[in-house]
Amino acid sequence: MSFSFVGNARIIETVNRFISAGHIPHAIIIEGDEGTGRKTLANYIAKAAVCLSGNSVCDNCKCCRLVDTNNHPDIIYIAPEERKKNISVAQIRTLRSDAYIKPHMQGKKVFIINKAETLNEMAQNALLKTLEEPPANVLFILITESSSAFLDTIISRCVCLSLLAPSRQESIDYIKAETGIEQSLCENAVDSARNNIGKALVLLGRNSAPTNALAEEFAAQLFDNAPTIELLKSVHSLEKDRIAAGEFVSQLKAIVADKIRLEQNNAIVLPRLIKYYDTLSEMQPHLITNINLSLFFTSLISKLK
Numbered sequence: 001m002s003f004s005f006v007g008n009a010r011i012i013e014t015v016n017r018f019i020s021a022g023h024i025p026h027a028i029i030i031e032g033d034e035g036t037g038r039k040t041l042a043n044y045i046a047k048a049a050v051c052l053s054g055n056s057v058c059d060n061c062k063c064c065r066l067v068d069t070n071n072h073p074d075i076i077y078i079a080p081e082e083r084k085k086n087i088s089v090a091q092i093r094t095l096r097s098d099a100y101i102k103p104h105m106q107g108k109k110v111f112i113i114n115k116a117e118t119l120n121e122m123a124q125n126a127l128l129k130t131l132e133e134p135p136a137n138v139l140f141i142l143i144t145e146s147s148s149a150f151l152d153t154i155i156s157r158c159v160c161l162s163l164l165a166p167s168r169q170e171s172i173d174y175i176k177a178e179t180g181i182e183q184s185l186c187e188n189a190v191d192s193a194r195n196n197i198g199k200a201l202v203l204l205g206r207n208s209a210p211t212n213a214l215a216e217e218f219a220a221q222l223f224d225n226a227p228t229i230e231l232l233k234s235v236h237s238l239e240k241d242r243i244a245a246g247e248f249v250s251q252l253k254a255i256v257a258d259k260i261r262l263e264q265n266n267a268i269v270l271p272r273l274i275k276y277y278d279t280l281s282e283m284q285p286h287l288i289t290n291i292n293l294s295l296f297f298t299s300l301i302s303k304l305k
């Protein structure tokens with residue numbers, strides 16, 4: 001079984017124990033900051049629940065491979081819909097009826113609920129009914145920053161796994177081994193991200209950032225040819241937060257990349273979009289040096305314009 005996970009050894013031990021015993025709890029909360037490996041752990045548990053080898057993760061069977069490519073039909077991801085803050089009651093109702101339909105394949109059906117803290121009380125109560133009388137062969141994994149947002153009745157029906165950020169050294173070693181990026185850059189990124197591996201990878205441009213409303217707004221202004229002063233104003237709030245700045249640039253790059261795909265045949269705008277993309281790629285590494293952020297954004301925007 002290959003499962004690289006940094007730190008949190010006791011949690012991983014617990015998880016491996018219930019997998020090998022064939023007793024994966026039917027409802028699990030994974031709590032921790034974004035970037036501590038919550039989704040990696042959720043996917044690992046989900047894989048164990050569908051793996052055809054039984055009581056392990058073989059990484060080789062048809063099901064494991066489908067999980068790796070995000071194509072397993074019995075692993076269902078739920079999160080707030082686009083432009084919505086909360087997971088809606090309607091989404092939970094759909095989940096409930098879906099939970100009673102038999103899995104497509106041999107293993108279990110797994111619902112991974114991301115940003116589960118955005119379930120309001122009504123949605124939590126709707127979910128609770130399913131947790132109280134769980135259909136056979138169904139597993140629920142709730143991913144959240146903190147389980148304090150949940151009703152006690154939800155918490156009491158779940159096994160809670162709390163993830164902590166690994167140590168500085170563990171984080172640096174992991175990133176270096178995974179990316180091959182040189183030591184000093186790894187150290188800078190880990191320090192800027194306060195040992196949070198996911199966030200350090202965003203700063204290094206190796207991980208996609210979470211959806212960022214500011215980046216979307218800025219991209220719209222940029223595509224619209226807004227004046228420099230307007231663009232500078234938009235990023236003002238980022239000048240004190242290196243992690244947020246890193247997420248912003250990473251997300252902006254992803255938005256520009258999407259736009260490039262969309263405008264593939266538009267010879268008029270394409271060169272401009274490619275220039276944006278190249279500029280962002282060129283500027284991104286500066287974020288993990290000690291560059292002054294206000295200087296960084298002034299320089300970025302002048303190059304974009």
Ligand SMILES: [Zn+2]
Pocket residue numbers: 050051052053057058059060061062063064065
């Ligand atoms: Zn397998």
